[in-house]
Amino acid sequence: MKTKAAKLLLAGYFGCGNLGDDAILLGFLKGIENSSFGVTVLSGSPEETHRLYGVPALPRRDFREFRLALESHDALVFPGGSIFQDATSVRSALFYARLVSLAKRAGKKVFLLGQGVGPLNSYLGKRAATASFN
Numbered sequence: 001m002k003t004k005a006a007k008l009l010l011a012g013y014f015g016c017g018n019l020g021d022d023a024i025l026l027g028f029l030k031g032i033e034n035s036s037f038g039v040t041v042l043s044g045s046p047e048e049t050h051r052l053y054g055v056p057a058l059p060r061r062d063f064r065e066f067r068l069a070l071e072s073h074d075a076l077v078f079p080g081g082s083i084f085q086d087a088t089s090v091r092s093a094l095f096y097a098r099l100v101s102l103a104k105r106a107g108k109k110v111f112l113l114g115q116g117v118g119p120l121n122s123y124l125g126k127r128a129a130t131a132s133f134n
Helices: 019-031 046-053 063-072 090-105 123-133
Strands: 007-010 038-043 057-059 075-078 081-084 109-112 115-117
Touching: 007 063, 019 046, 019 081, 038 046, 046 057, 057 063, 063 090, 075 090, 081 090, 081 123, 090 109, 090 123, 109 123
Parallel strands: 007 038, 007 075, 038 057, 075 109, 081 115
Antiparallel strands: none
């Protein structure tokens, strides 16, 4: 009996013009290229992400699209970086915490791979990260 390939929804700061974050995405995709995983990426520039990496991509800030994608994916994966921080803005930590919360409520597995944490200076940022990691 053949098992169904897992479908992964990738989250991070992809497609937003940050070379380091896009390098993380490329490294993750190269690392799983001989696997049977299906992958969709949340991206600041979905068309460019699809063109550059050959994978389906969705607008990263469209929560309606995110919820729909969760229905057809098995897990939410953060493949690396330092997204749980509030040095640039507390909104960053709150945004990613919301993705984690929605995935958990939908009964999906959440994987945080190679995640740097911090700096977290605000009460809200610390609470958001704590809720995500519990």
